[in-house]
Amino acid sequence: MDPGRTFARHLIATGLLAWIAAVLSPVEFRPGVGDCPSWQSVFLVGFGLWIRRGVGETPVYQELHRSQLKSQAPISEVLRTTFGVVCYA
Numbered sequence: 649m650d651p652g653r654t655f656a657r658h659l660i661a662t663g664l665l666a667w668i669a670a671v672l673s674p675v676e677f678r679p680g681v682g683d684c685p686s687w688q689s690v691f692l693v694g695f696g697l698w699i700r701r702g703v704g705e706t707p708v709y710q711e712l713h714r715s716q717l718k719s720q721a722p723i724s725e726v727l728r729t730t731f732g733v734v735c736y737a
Contacts, residue, residue, distance in 0.1 A: 657702045664695065 705713070712718055719725050727734060 654702055654704075657699050661695070661699050
């Protein structure tokens with residue numbers, strides 16, 4: 649992934665959040681106090697997906713994906729092996 653494009657996406661995301669914080673009142677901006685209208689939520693989800701598409705996978709994951717060594721039940725495997733860490737986090 650091109651570092652310049654990734655940096656630009658992060659910069660745009662930071663700018664968008666700063667704009668939202670400037671436009672909304674402090675009561676509206678706090679989570680759980682004032683709900684964003686539906687169109688804003690849809691826009692933010694779409695924007696987040698656009699950012700995620702620009703972030704490449706790690707080399708370790710790419711190698712696992714190529715070698716087909718992925719777990720059949722990843723959530724249960726994580727909970728079985730690192731339950732304490734998951735609960736702490």
